Amino acid sequence: MSKFRNFIKHAFAIKKETYEDLSNEDKQLIERLANGIVNRGLSVPSVMFLESIKPLNFLSSQVMLFFRPIVTAVFPISSYDRIESLLEKRQSIEWLLRVIEEYTSKKKTS
Numbered sequence: 659m660s661k662f663r664n665f666i667k668h669a670f671a672i673k674k675e676t677y678e679d680l681s682n683e684d685k686q687l688i689e690r691l692a693n694g695i696v697n698r699g700l701s702v703p704s705v706m707f708l709e710s711i712k713p714l715n716f717l718s719s720q721v722m723l724f725f726r727p728i729v730t731a732v733f734p735i736s737s738y739d740r741i742e743s744l745l746e747k748r749q750s751i752e753w754l755l756r757v758i759e760e761y762t763s764k765k766k767t768s
Contacts, residue, residue, distance in 0.1 A: 677753050692757040701762045712751045719745035
């Protein structure tokens, strides 16, 4: 019974990714998003919004997939696809929040 319990214990384990595991392109996209938010003075509303939807990040990526034909008529497809794939990762919103807070603190000190 203990073998079965050990097997089941790890059967649904999810590998926790870190910010360092991302590709350079993904890091640049997150930094570009955060920089745009901070430069427009939207740090506080963005942090509040992102904190409230953090549990729904995968669902957000699926909604983006649904609206892809409409949105890609206006926005570049490569950026849209990259954001969609980033949102599929569980920690993506947390990474964006951390970079926004880092840029906000840099902007206040300068």
